[in-house]
Amino acid sequence: MPAVTARGDDTGRPSDQVPKQRETTLWHSQAHMPTVKRAERVIVRGEGAWVFTEDGQRLLDAPATLWHCNVGHGRVEIADAVAAQMRTLETYTTFQEYANRPAIELAERVADLAPVANAKVFFTSGGSDAVDLAGKLARRYWDVQGFPDKRVIVTRSNGYHGLHALGTSIAGIEPNRLGYGTLVAETERVAMHDAGVLEALVRERGADQIAAFYCEPIIGTGGVYPPAPGYLEAVQRICRESEILFVVDEVITGFGRTGAMFASDRFGLEPDIMLVAKGITSGYMPLGAAVIAERVWEPFWADGSDLIFRHGITYAGHASACAAAMANIDVLEREQLVDRVKSLEPVLDAAFRPLESHPLVREVRSGVGLLAGVELHELELLPRVCARCVENGVIARMLSNATIQVSPPFVVEPAEIEQIAAVIGEALDWVAAG
Numbered sequence: 550m551p552a553v554t555a556r557g558d559d560t561g562r563p564s565d566q567v568p569k570q571r572e573t574t575l576w577h578s579q580a581h582m583p584t585v586k587r588a589e590r591v592i593v594r595g596e597g598a599w600v601f602t603e604d605g606q607r608l609l610d611a612p613a614t615l616w617h618c619n620v621g622h623g624r625v626e627i628a629d630a631v632a633a634q635m636r637t638l639e640t641y642t643t644f645q646e647y648a649n650r651p652a653i654e655l656a657e658r659v660a661d662l663a664p665v666a667n668a669k670v671f672f673t674s675g676g677s678d679a680v681d682l683a684g685k686l687a688r689r690y691w692d693v694q695g696f697p698d699k700r701v702i703v704t705r706s707n708g709y710h711g712l713h714a715l716g717t718s719i720a721g722i723e724p725n726r727l728g729y730g731t732l733v734a735e736t737e738r739v740a741m742h743d744a745g746v747l748e749a750l751v752r753e754r755g756a757d758q759i760a761a762f763y764c765e766p767i768i769g770t771g772g773v774y775p776p777a778p779g780y781l782e783a784v785q786r787i788c789r790e791s792e793i794l795f796v797v798d799e800v801i802t803g804f805g806r807t808g809a810m811f812a813s814d815r816f817g818l819e820p821d822i823m824l825v826a827k828g829i830t831s832g833y834m835p836l837g838a839a840v841i842a843e844r845v846w847e848p849f850w851a852d853g854s855d856l857i858f859r860h861g862i863t864y865a866g867h868a869s870a871c872a873a874a875m876a877n878i879d880v881l882e883r884e885q886l887v888d889r890v891k892s893l894e895p896v897l898d899a900a901f902r903p904l905e906s907h908p909l910v911r912e913v914r915s916g917v918g919l920l921a922g923v924e925l926h927e928l929e930l931l932p933r934v935c936a937r938c939v940e941n942g943v944i945a946r947m948l949s950n951a952t953i954q955v956s957p958p959f960v961v962e963p964a965e966i967e968q969i970a971a972v973i974g975e976a977l978d979w980v981a982a983g
């Protein structure tokens with residue numbers, strides 16, 4: 550069903566002709582509730598790169614729900630792994646000395662896969678939790694090293710690091726930050742593509758004030774921006790030279806999205822803390838993690854240390870979520886889905902590039918893995934373009950800066966990638982024709 554506005558819906562029907570649902574009780578995330586409250590689009594089933602609505606529409610899932618369904622929908626073996634774990638033990642806490650076997654095994658597996666030497670893994674319930682954890686750990690690390698003033702957390706314009714208190718305070722997408730006052734103090738933002746600006750900030754504010762620099766290797770929700778050539782290498786060098794922890798937020802890019810297991814592999818990064826979520830379970834269960842380099846964990850783990858990192862959440866290392874992650878990584882590896890992303894990268898690029906010449910399009914950003922952003926000149930046109938795509942069988946998700954997100958499940962077929970591009974192209978023509 551198209552999005553409904555006060556004036557009618559995005560197909561141009563007047564509001565009195567738009568079929569109305571009963572008002573929902575569910576408060577949707579990042580939603581204009583007056584528009585959505587009687588116009589929910591309810592997804593009831595999924596299969597590979599496709600999902601089905603309650604009223605029977607079959608939709609190609611171009612955004613992989615919220616960038617997370619890497620292995621595709623309807624994986625019975627992941628469901629079975631979770632069910633088997635739940636029948637035995639739903640979970641057990643990882644507070645103090647307690648643990649559960651799936652959490653221990655997954656920590657080892659993630660540490661082995663990650664481009665972080667000799668890593669330790671702290672689990673969370675999702676990405677925003679991991680963002681919080683990294684901020685606390687970075688500040689605490691410097692505190693115990695004898696630098697209690699190293700507190701500032703720096704992020705990039707257009708950066709998105711979830712919407713908890715820290716993620717909100719460090720948001721590079723302005724509307725996500727406005728109106729909440731100072732949730733977490735001592736934050737700074739720098740321009741997203743210019744390493745020189747970070748260098749200047751470090752000079753001005755002083756390296757002795759800055760705890761960490763958070764960086765998405767590819768800016769996702771802020772508009773799908775691959776890094777400018779040399780940018781990531783440069784900011785990594787600045788962090789190293791200035792003793793600033795380099796926090797690489799791989800919540801979107803982790804577990805194959807860029808055609809490497811992690812974007813850090815692809816771009817030669819060595820994070821001090823790497824954040825993952827989404828693709829770790831492909832969304833079959835909620836889970837996130839911070840993958841922590843030896844330098845950072847060592848003060849808290851060394852024999853004889855009396856330090857405790859005072860952090861933890863009830864579901865850190867939830868056994869059933871960890872079982873889902875193990876089964877999900879089994880699928881990724883067995884079906885060589887990360888290599889598949891690499892081989893589909895030029896297919897996606899070739900399918901979307903031609904849209905750049907469309908008069909409504911400002912820029913197409915693609916060429917790294919199964920990720921593309923189609924930016925329009927006018928934000929106002931975006932809802933109609935996306936609504937038209939859904940009518941024609943493709944979910945097109947709007948990002949804040951007039952960009953359509955394309956990030957399909959890794960099992961998507963080349964013909965389906967072309968279908969996504971064609972449907973978006975037709976929607977652009979339709980809107981342009983007025």
Ligand SMILES: Cc1ncc(COP(=O)(O)O)c(C=O)c1O
Nearest residue numbers: 675676677709710711798800826
């Ligand atoms: C780069 C990045 N970091 C953090 C998050 C927050 O993750 P979650 O929504 O699981 O809390 C997201 C979510 O989209 C993200 O894209």
